[in-house]
Amino acid sequence: MARLWLWAGGAGLFLALLVLRSRFSGCRVLQEFAFRIPRRTEEVLYRLDVGWPTHPEHFTGTTFCVAVDSLNGLVYVAQRGDNIPKVLVFTEDGYFLRGWNDTVDTPHGMFATSTPQEQSIWITDVGSGSFGHTVKKYNSFGDLVQVVGTPGKRGTGLNPLQFDSPAELYVEDTGDLYIVDGDGGLNNRLIKLSQDLMMLWLHGENGTGPAQFSIPHSVTVDSSGRVWVADRGNKRVQVFDKDTGAWLGAWTSCFTEEGPSSVRFTPDGKYLVVAQLNLSRLLVVAAPPVGDLGPCSVVSTIQLADQVLPHLLDVSAETGAVYVAEIGAKQVQKYVPLEGSFPSFR
Incomplete structure (x- = not known):
């Protein structure tokens, strides 16, 4: 009944x-x-390139970051571990070229810059050794060219400049550097340095208010002169004017479940690609027009397998491919734009 x-x-x-x-x-x-x-209102914009790289056995450590030299078609991967090459170099087609290890202690973030005259790879090193707590510039073969910060001495000082846990950086074509220093250490700050390492502006206070941070983890710059920071602990992206450092606003509505761990723009500037570490998820967010941040709007989601843990990512300016360093899966995966999803980047 x-x-x-x-x-x-x-x-x-x-x-x-x-x-x-x-x-x-x-x-x-x-x-x-x-x-x-x-x-579904979301679009499918990317597919996984299951054949990249051609020999994944070269990933022998925990892959923390990736950087693309689009001019030369190269992909750099930094990994952690004992008695392994800390930096691996692949082609964008997935072929392994070389690895190197000198003076890299504990890599966290990296960025590649390239001109017809020079190829450079910048690495944030959060290690405790003699080269730790610094941001370092290398040539493409691993020769140390420049050190930013006070090697081996963690701190909050500005003169001389000290870092504690520098998470990531972005280098403009002008040579200006944007560094987020605050992966759970003493500092929670965003620093802009000139090419000759002069301090241009700084936001450096821990907190939840405008221009305050809790674990600033990634930084990028768009073509409109805005600096975008993944304020991971505060579950938001904060935006600043690149010339003055003025706070322009923040996005929070897209990150209620978890804060962003990485931010990069697509080459056409139409989308911001965001990694969420513990959710093992990538978000493709519509970029706002100049002068108005507007609401945060997710147009596409890429859900990765559980415990993949996407840490930091980079986007090829030549092909639009997204490369994701995954600390859980200990690999880098490549996602390529679907045909017709984007205009030609070439």
Whole structure:
């Protein structure tokens, strides 16, 4: 008898829903017996390149970061571990070229810059050794060219400049550097340095207010002169004017579940690609027009397998491919734009 009443109640609720649907849709109740599944509003913009790299066995440590030299078609990967090459160099097609290890202690973030005259790779080193707590510049073969910060001495000082846990950096074509220093250490700050390492502006206070940070983890610059910071602990992206450092606003609505761990723009500037570490998820967010941040709007989601843990990513300016360093899976994966999803980047 209980089952009969349960069945009758369920049937009654179903018919009631049909009646409500017919009232608001203008259709007869029994014209359609099944509800249609709502169409997804998100787009599918990328596919996984399952063949990249051609020999994944070269990943022998924990892959923390990746950087693309689009001018020369190279992909740099930094990994942690004992008695392994800390930096691996691949082609964008996935072929392994070389590895090197000198003077890299504990890499966290990296950035590649390239001109016809010079190829450079910048690495943030959070290690405790003699080269730790610094940002270092290398040539493409691993020769140390420049050290920013006070080697081996963690701190908050500005003169001389000290770092504690520099998470990542972005280098403009002018040579200006944007450094986020605060992966859970003493500092929670964003620093802009000139090419000759003069301090241009600084935001350096721990907190939840405008221009304050809790684990600033990634930084990028768009073509409109705005600096975007993944303020991971505060579950938001903060935006600044690159010339003055003025705070322009923040996005929070897209990151209610977890803060962003990495931010990079697509080459056309149309989308911001965001990694969320513990959710093992990538978000593709619509970039706002100049002068108005507007609301945060996710246009596409790439859900990775559990415990993949995407840490930092980079985007090829030549092909639009997204390379993701995954500390859980201990690999880098490549996602390529679907045909027709983007204009040609070449």
